[in-house]
Amino acid sequence: MAYKKKTYNKLLSKYKNLQIIVFILCVGALGIISIISLNVAIVQGKIRLNSKIIDEYTLAEEYYNNKDYGKAKSILKKEINSTIDPKKEYDSKILLGKIYNETGEYIEAINLFNKMTNSLYLDEQLKYNMAISYLKSEMPEQALYYLEQTLTVNSNYIPTLLTLGQFYMDRNLPRLAKGYYERVLNLEDNDEAMFYVGIIALNEGLQTIAYDTLNKLVRTSRSEYADKAANILGDIYVISGDTDSAIEMYLKSLANSKMQSDSVGRLVRVYQQTEDYDSIKKVYEQILEQNPYDIETILSLGELYEKENSYEKAVKYYLRLTKIKNYDNTYEAVGLLANAYYKGAMLKEAEANYKKILIVDKKDDLYITALERLGDITYRKKSYFESLKYYQQIYVMETNNLIFMPRLGELELYFGNSDRGIRLLENSIKAEVGNAFPSRTLAIYYESIGNNNEAINYYNYTLSKYPKDRESIYRGGILYYKTKNYEKAKESLLIAANDENNTTLVRETAWVTLCSMMEEISSYNDASIYYRQLIEMSPKVENYKLYGAFSYRRLQYNDAIYSYNEALNIATDKKDMFEINLALGKCYYRMNELDNAEESYRNALSYNGGDSQAKEGLKQVMAKKQLIYNR
Structure with a gap:
């Protein structure tokens, strides 16, 4: 029994010891989890710790990594003055020197590092940072000295090897740089070293080594240097005409936002060569998915759609x-928006945005453009007085602006300011604004006040300078006809009548005027030809009636009957149907087709039972029929 009790006590003691160990482990685990959570919270900025609770250097290092140099600097200075640990003092000074280099305080960094040269912990880190301070202070000789000194302490110190490589690359000494980069690659796979070894090989004409090195970098890394390599390979493919491979490389380089602008520019240029604008849009849209507020991309897409008239x-x-x-150029953005609305004929929206520009009152080029466009928009709305006011504002600022001057001259004439309007238009003609508007407007003005001679002079001038100006051809032709200059009238009106770019009304008026003119000068065959061309071009009731009336006057009753019947087939207005049936009654009577004449007169009376002509016509038909019957 004593033996069993002794054994039991030993087991109990072991069990209690095990309980204590488990408890300690649990507490330790909870402590580790708490520390990890605390560190995460610090990094994310959720918790601001009291610097006295945790290690001062660690906190300063955290601020340094987050580029909060002011707070880091303050903590480090206190730590340096208060610590009794030489290693902590050394590390704090190194970090403070790095901060001085980052904030451009290079002299402070150099002074600090110089005071540390007797430190017990003198190592490659101090010499390297000293070299960086001299390098940033543009003292290359001292920088090179300390870089080389670093390698005497540690010949494999990679930051120094990379810095020496860059030092010689910046001074166009690639062969010296190459040695340092190759030493790095012998120690580790390093993107920066691999990139420059590839570039140096490319410059030395070692194409195979260059391709293999840069391609390996692109395949195995997603760093900034891999993206640079992809861009360079893409450029090489472009030169060799392999656009598909170039596009592949540029697309790979888009993965890194730091290189995005370079890659996009290159990729867009390749797509432009192949006129693949849809792919350009996709590239831009891809960028906006990653960064919806990328200003350059938004601008590029807007400009691209503008060029496509979309x-x-x-x-x-x-x-x-x-x-x-917080976009600092909203004023220009509103200008771009207003211009796009204007070009897309969304005039209400354009007007609203141009007025926003006027509110800013900068009196710059965009302000003047806004005035000019508002003048045009209100002119199109027939708000002529408002339009005049906008153009007058521009004139005060730019008296020699030839873009708006002709329109202002026209509006001044419209509102009775004839002297000012004529002067503006004549000045526009003298300045050769490059279009027919000023001289044509003066021609129209003089014609409106009955000064046909002056009007003809300006039409002649306009057509001598701008022989394809449609409005001058048409209006001049009409005026030539009015002033009995039939030869020039015929020439101009035939051009206007046959020009499919003119409106139907202009072409109809030109044909009708030609027909009337040919009748006046007894050129009946030409008149008949022009009437047929009129109804061929515009087969309307009114035009068929004109041709019918002409044929009736020429005693060509069959042509008249044909034309009136064509008119009757498409007529819907009662007045038209009455007039056509009345005319047909007359034609049939002349042709002695008395039954058709009777029917036509009766149809005419069904639309206007009180018309005396129709009644008299029907009476004549019935009398003639009775006379024939009595025979």
Whole structure:
């Protein structure tokens, strides 16, 4: 029994010891978890710890990594003054020197590092940072000295090897740089070293080594140097004509946001060569998915759609630009938006945005453009007085602006300011604004006040300078006819009548005027030809009636009957149907087709039972029929 009790006590003691160990482990684990959670919270900025609770250097290092140099600097200075640990003092000074280098305080960094040269912990890190301070202070000889000194302490110190490589690359000494980069690659796979070894090989004409090195970098890494390598390989493929491979490389380089602008520019140029604008849009849209507020990309998409005359889509991007908070060029963005609305004939929206530009009152080129466009928009709305006011504002600022001067001259004439209007238009003609508007407007003005001689002079001048000006050809032709200059009238009106770019009304009026003119000068065959061309061009009731009336006057009753019947087939207005049936009654009577004449007169009376002509015509038909019957 004593033995069993002794054994039991030993087991109990072991069990209690095990309980204590488990408890300690649990507490330790909870402590580790708490520390990890605390560190995460610090990094994310959720917790601001009291610097006295945790290690001062660790906190300063955290601020340094987050580029909060002011706080890091303050903590480090206190730590240096208060610590009794030489290693902590050394590390704190190194970090403080790094901060001085980052903030451009190179002299402070150099002074600090110089005071540390007697430190017990003198190592490659101090010499390297000293070299960086001299390098940034543009003292290359001292920098090179300390870089070389670093390698005497540690010949394999990679930051120094890389810095020496860059030092010689910056001074166009690639062969010296190459040795340092190759030493790095013998120690580790390093993207920076691999990139420059590839570049140096490319410059030395070692194509195979260059391709293999750069391609390996692109395949195995997603760093900034891999993206640079992809861009360079893409450029090489472009030169060799392999656009597919070039596009592949540029697309790979888009993965890194730091290189994005370079890659996009290259990729867009390749797509432009192949006129693949849809792919350009996809590239830009891909960028906006990653960064919805990328200003350059939004602008590029807006401009691209503008070039394609897709103004509604351009508006979408410019509108997006105006809504970006803190964008420092909203004024220009509103200008782009207004211009896109204007070009897309969305005049109400354009007017609203141009007025926003006037509110800013900068009196710059965009302000003047806004005035000019508002003048045009209100002119199109027939708000002529408002339009005049906008153009007058421009004139005060730019008296020699030839873009708006002709329109201002026209409006001044419209509102009775004839002297000012004539002067502006004549000045526009003298300045050769490059279009027919000023001289044509003066021609129209002089014609409106009955000064046909002056009007003809300006029409002649306009057509001598701009022989294809449609409005001058047409209006001049009409005026030539009025002033009995039939030869010039015929020449101009035939051009106007046959010009499919003219409106139907202009072409109809030209044909009708030609027909009337040919009748006046007894050129009946030409008149008949022109009437047929009129109804061929515009087979309307009114035109068929004109041809019918002409044929009746020429005693060509069959042609008249044909034309009136064509008119009757498409007529819907009662007045037209009455007049056509009345005319047909007369034609049939002349042709002695008395039954048709009777029917036509009765049809005419069904539309206008009180008309005396129809009654008299029917009476004549019935009398003639009775006379024939009595025979």
